[in-house]
Amino acid sequence: MSPQDAAQPLMGSTVPPIQAVNDFVVKFANVNGSGSASANQLFAKAILRMGIPVTPRNIFPSNIQGLPTWYEMRISDKGHMGAREGVDLMVAMNPQTWDEDVKSIRPGGYLFYDNTKPLPASKFRADITVVGMPLTSFTNAAYAVPRERQLFKNIIYVGALSALINIDPKVIEDLLAEQFRGRDKLIAANHKALHMGRDYALAHLPCPLGLQLAASDKVGDRIFIDGNAAAALGALYGGATVCAWYPITPSSSLAEAFTRYCERYRKDKETGKKRYAIVQAEDELASIGMVIGAGWNGARAFTATSGPGISLMSEFIGLSYFAEIPAVIFDVQRSGPSTGMPTRTQQSDIKICAYASHGDTKHPLLLPEDPNECFQFGALSMDLADRLQTTVFVVLDLEIGMNERLTAPLQWDDSRKLDRGKVMTSDELQAGKVFGRYLDVDGDAIPYRTYPGTHPTKGGYFTRGTSRDEFARYTEAGDAYQRNMERLLKKWDTAKTLMPKAVRTDAAAPTKLGVIYYGSTSPAIPEALELIAEQTGASLNQLRLRAFPFGPEVEEFVDAHDTIFVVEQNRDAQMRMLLINELECNPKKLVRVLHYNGAPITAEFIARGIAAHINPTPVREAAE
Amino acid sequence: MSPQDAAQPLMGSTVPPIQAVNDFVVKFANVNGSGSASANQLFAKAILRMGIPVTPRNIFPSNIQGLPTWYEMRISDKGHMGAREGVDLMVAMNPQTWDEDVKSIRPGGYLFYDNTKPLPASKFRADITVVGMPLTSFTNAAYAVPRERQLFKNIIYVGALSALINIDPKVIEDLLAEQFRGRDKLIAANHKALHMGRDYALAHLPCPLGLQLAASDKVGDRIFIDGNAAAALGALYGGATVCAWYPITPSSSLAEAFTRYCERYRKDKETGKKRYAIVQAEDELASIGMVIGAGWNGARAFTATSGPGISLMSEFIGLSYFAEIPAVIFDVQRSGPSTGMPTRTQQSDIKICAYASHGDTKHPLLLPEDPNECFQFGALSMDLADRLQTTVFVVLDLEIGMNERLTAPLQWDDSRKLDRGKVMTSDELQAGKVFGRYLDVDGDAIPYRTYPGTHPTKGGYFTRGTSRDEFARYTEAGDAYQRNMERLLKKWDTAKTLMPKAVRTDAAAPTKLGVIYYGSTSPAIPEALELIAEQTGASLNQLRLRAFPFGPEVEEFVDAHDTIFVVEQNRDAQMRMLLINELECNPKKLVRVLHYNGAPITAEFIARGIAAHINPTPVREAAE
Amino acid sequence: MTYLPKPKLAHPELQKNDLGYTRRDYEGSISTLCAGCGHDSISAAIIRACYELSLPPHRIAKLSGIGCSSKTPTYFLGNSHGFNSVHGRMPSVLTGANLANRELIYLGVSGDGDSASIGFGQFSHSIRRGVNMTYIVENNGVYGLTKGQFSATADRGAKNKRGVENMDEAIDMVGIAIQLGATYVARSFSGDKNQLVPLIKGALQHNGAAFIDTISPCVMFNNHEGSTKSYDYVREHNEAVNFMDVVTGREEITVDYEPGTTEIVRQHNGGLLKLRKLANDYDVTDRVAAMNFLETRKARGEIVTGLLYVDPDAEDLHGYLETAEKPFNALTDEELVPGAAALAKLNASLR
Amino acid sequence: MTYLPKPKLAHPELQKNDLGYTRRDYEGSISTLCAGCGHDSISAAIIRACYELSLPPHRIAKLSGIGCSSKTPTYFLGNSHGFNSVHGRMPSVLTGANLANRELIYLGVSGDGDSASIGFGQFSHSIRRGVNMTYIVENNGVYGLTKGQFSATADRGAKNKRGVENMDEAIDMVGIAIQLGATYVARSFSGDKNQLVPLIKGALQHNGAAFIDTISPCVMFNNHEGSTKSYDYVREHNEAVNFMDVVTGREEITVDYEPGTTEIVRQHNGGLLKLRKLANDYDVTDRVAAMNFLETRKARGEIVTGLLYVDPDAEDLHGYLETAEKPFNALTDEELVPGAAALAKLNASLR
Ligand SMILES: Cc1ncc(C[n+]2csc(CCOP(=O)(O)OP(=O)(O)O)c2C)c(N)n1
Ligand SMILES: Cc1ncc(C[n+]2csc(CCOP(=O)(O)OP(=O)(O)O)c2C)c(N)n1
């Protein structure tokens, strides 16, 4: 087979082709269920092994097979990990989405496609470089078995691309060898396919393209892991023993990772018995009920869910608040409301997590920005839930939870003790210590609890969601009820001292402009600030929220600035609402920058939104 | 039997006994399940028939039999209908609560009790007038059958009290005759018991007391009805045909009243068949599901519930918001969080009703102040739900819902047409009118819908909680999703124009002080403002909220005042939060006045809270 | 990823049913399920059943929960109103819809996760109430859409793709439906259209709560060795108690069957169920016997299919509630609002 | 309205059980239920069962939902930890508690509204999982606490106090429990302490999901003519299949019973159930037969009581999950945290 066979020749671009080294975006357009995922992942890992930071994003449909799926890779030696607008190299493997895929290429960019079947010229663009390879016919010629054709086609295009953008084939070979360790035949077959693709490209395609990779040292000791897995590890290290869950995208992989890690790390070496219990409940009402039952009984327990699950758990969350029972909920957010866009990201459960349930309630939130913090907060949440005796939320989103990210290696201090909060022991009871389940003895509004079964005659108490007095006795007396509600407010003040502090980063020069953000918006911020500085000359101080309720540092930041941009991935500026409610600050100074179409927020978007406000030329509004 | 038999003689007061005509508080302390409720109600109705406004409140436990219950009656010729602190005449029939009951009497007040069994002097107070009557021995002497003893004891004390405070016995006789119409023997027996008690009092007790009733004309044409019944009637007049509910205090009587009224007004005269369906669902998830199913299919449907039910309905409420399906929820609030105090009042579901569900959501609320408005808003809610194609909440509370109140007569304009919102008909479809289920054709962001089964080939569409385009076709395209979310925001603006306006009442003189309140706080406000004027000389402009989202009149009011007191019956100042969020006003000028111990708010409490702020002498803080 | 409407080519030669509709008129958008998914066969069976019964497509309301199975209403009856509600709650939505307009035909489609796990309560209570509906569970023993976790109908001891065993007792939806008072109960297999289509037709004609448990293999996550819901396993263990034919009112019955082998059941609305008995002495109208038969055979590892129980004179929720014939959504203001005079009278009684 | 603790007078003459506890040590606060409420008799039976089994009171965890029945855990076992959770969700809370510490004894108390209406899903799924518990439903056919509405166990045709008939099919909790794999299933009557106490004792000793449906008349709202849950009705229709005695491990069994009339079942933990048969040929270990018997008798209007089914070798959830013996809430940091070294290794594998 020669390039002449190709239905569409290589086409040059009418604008100068983009020239970039270690700084571009490659996007694969595939059909889900076609096995492309592992090939694409291999591609990303190879780049990482070359020491070049890469940030992949999986964009998949809410179905199992046959619909469009994309894998977008941001390659950035500078370390920019946020999503970026536009594609430099589009690997268009899905005819269904051809038009929009071609459209998304930047002027001067590149299109790689399978030209086995001819396409009319109108299907292309003049301002891009088109690279056609007769992938299907080439693969079919080499393989007879349909299953092999499907599998190796993916490796072949990886091979071709490795030649086009200069990936070290040795690295890919090594990765394949690791992946299929022990299955030498498979390794050899994969290596062969890889080189077939590579050789074809070297012989027939314009290698190298203007987009080039060069070995680098910017990855450092960082690891590559998704937030859900890291959070699960955090829960494990935090001592969680009970996980009750109900499958829901994008949170299922958190419980599944916990299952895997428990299998590995938490079995009794001698008996093989499990020091954990994972129950797939019948729904979210049951999963949170189990978590609360386990927490009541002294085990560390959690569930993982997404928006619809939080809605269903609302009644139980109120019970946990009012009866003061530890529980941890990992909410991996997706686009709401209702079923919404189940496979798209958003930060739109902030409001419900903070205030879930009827009556006067508030709940602490932890807001990790990346897998490393997912791990940290996963472990911390267990301590906080026991310490505060309430539901603690760890709020991730699909963007963090389901995508692998370069992140600082996970660390654990072996001298760290799990903080089990205030638990009165049998000895203390025996020694005559006064036990009032809802009695504030230490002035921090956190009372002692006992585990069921602790002592034959002391420390037993009755837990209920109804009003009771300091000694857990049922009462409908208004004053006892009110005392208790006031203590819960005071406990909220204690919580403020225990939550992770917001992280402040000041601009080089003093400024009265600030930006507040949290969670998965984080990686886009530094780049956005660079863009803003370029476009407007302005610089901003930054505050990254890591928790709710806010500590005094947040109030200080708000007080210290005249205009603060609150960047969020929801429509209703939910975190801004919490800031105003809790800090009593004037809404006028908090400017919304809102992105909520389900795609991850980009630096460009943030920059546009902020720049338009600083320098109000007729640019599109941030919220649009 | 003579007064000498009484174990405790009449005791005079060390302070001058209170002297009052048509302006005092009588409170009955009983045991629930003892049949006292109807006697107490008879008492209240008799006073009303004398033309004197009376406002009774039932304070009952969360159990069925044997626990304390109170019936408190505010008698006020001036028409004050809010709860008042302190009791003028305590009818202490429950030994369990004796101490607190005696304590609650104002100095100079009166205690009426059963002195069949002697009580030590320490059980009384010197600063009150004690009136003992050997009720039990007196009744037992007159009746042999235990059931009769229990029943008639209640009528006997009503008789005695009628003499003590001067109720016209004829009025009570008439009421008894109405109540037992057609059962002459029972009427005679009741009349006899009434006069036995009355005669005893006239002969042996210090009739009349300083508290006196005198026939008046202050009741006017007002009717006496509880909010739940009025709301049910409103739903009936609003054309509701489907009611799906799950029992929960204090909302059950709303569904039960709807059942009664439908039986009476909504059966096909000829066939006796029902033009309504009432289903007691298995839980709140099912009841709201049924309401949404019925609403989708073009019937007007509602459910009635309380806080825990709203929590459970959260997921479905989000579906209604996003898929745009009409539904009405009557939330009769009780004290939260969790099971809380199920038989105590509170306004603490404001937050969850306004924002229920995950994702970006907001829901319209109607906030009736009394039964008359319960009726109006009950009917209006059906129109609004159809017009806005979303869940509309009518937010009552136990105080309004479960207590009978004097209220303006219910009115209906026969020329009024039910507003069924935008429904495209078979003829319009046939005529070729474009139908896009989520297409904003009129610029008000409200699209047309069709009822299922309308037309053989046109107008069919698929309803879902997932993202879709203007023609209801499933899509995961971010721009289509975002367009839809923006339209929903615009629809929110349309809602602002349709909701009932807040009611403003200005003080005689211009002032920069304002008070905002809503719902069951309403009757205490005029009296509170009188007290404030007395205590501080200040006068305030008032704004009574009747709905969320707020109209421009609310913003104007906030802008026009320097300090605004927001009076609410919850801990977290939930309505204040909505005001700040929606109006973007500076929190500093909105001062919280919060009452949340489960009892209804009093004018004195409000006055203390506001006066302390206006004139900051060391008075207790409002929130305490 | 917008769903593609199926190209409606003019097929002048397509056969028309009594109402003049062709098979095409009962189709929906192109399925986005996996190739080979059992659910697609059920959609096809629904299309055929509705076509053969000559039901006006727009008079059918199709409702579902969430899951691969619950997506299928998009893929049939494209002119009908559909409602893809929330997970596990189709039964309540359907009940409400049914109350609003008793004249439509209600078809509920759900999955085993949707109806036996999260939705077990709603499933059960809708059956107890006798809601007039055809309730089809597309039963694959797993959660397809969330990638293969066990559902509550997975058998104890069944293995998932990674070899992990399910340890919870399975819910037998048919057993539960009969216990809770469903008045038409069947089990079938998506791989057996000849059995399934008439069962759906009978259900659509039934007045009351009709339930069909349809085993419908998930080729992606539950079609392997060790699964008890795979095509192979079900084919091997399938024991049909009868084979049914639905005869619409118009056709005449000529009773030429051997006695004892064929049973004719006349449903409330006149439709006839013609049952060829495969298991001796199985009486489809004997509830207690049916339950005992099912339990006995289940204990032996058999998957009993066919029409398992029917009460031809069943009552439905509207019957129990004694509602008027006219759909609520068509009642006029006059029929709904008692008016000012009634209110004045009421006011008078409240003084 | 603070609950009054029951006055603990010194009764030196009170009998002590094997552990040295008196009956008083198993009591709770004074009941606030209506005088004559069946639920109070069940509380008394629980107290007696625990006393007679010499269970250390503080090693029992008692959990409930919401309702009059769910209030009762306050009225017994005052030294035990109790949890009055939310309506219908006791089963999940109990399951979680059980996972956290397998060494305690779990007693779940619920109502028919709590378990058959709102909680039917959780009831069913906790049974399916084989949670080791004694699950008692105090079944009065109504919602007592919300004033007498029908619950899902009210029989079709039963009348409420105002004469309105229930039209929904009743849920037979016992039938469902057996179908869903409960391994100890009984029905009893709050008015028959002699039958009830041993059934509770057997359940407390059972390893697995033990369920007791206890008919418990509501004197306030469901004890009238026309009710099928009134004292009179139940007394008239009660058909006991057997009478049970529980013999604790320590006692010797001297088999001097007539064969065929008495059956001895040895449970997993050594406890013996001595069953005097009242219905001929009723085999309590035959699941399918038990179900058929129950359905047949139910159709005749009988309320079958007694021990209805038991699998003496049942497995429980911990067995299925293969969890370690040590309670999770007692695991040390060392047993829980893999440590820094493991993490370093893991990091290395993620590059
Ligand atoms: C409240 C809620 N929880 C979880 C989910 C996630 N979810 C979507 S489909 C599904 C299971 C579907 O299983 P089944 O009903 O058996 O359908 P199948 O895909 O197997 O046909 C789950 C758990 C959801 N959509 N909503
Ligand atoms: C979510 C929720 N819905 C409704 C209620 C109101 N409620 C309290 S108890 C009860 C019914 C209890 O019935 P049952 O379980 O049979 O107990 P019983 O009082 O008859 O013993 C209901 C509906 C509630 N507490 N929570």
Ligand code: SF4
């Ligand atoms: S995942 Fe399973 S159930 Fe879902 S479409 Fe694919 S084969 Fe069908």
Ligand code: SF4
């Ligand atoms: S209402 Fe019924 S169930 Fe409740 S305490 Fe009274 S008798 Fe018992």
Ligand SMILES: [Mg+2]
């Ligand atoms: Mg399934």
Ligand SMILES: [Mg+2]
């Ligand atoms: Mg009950």
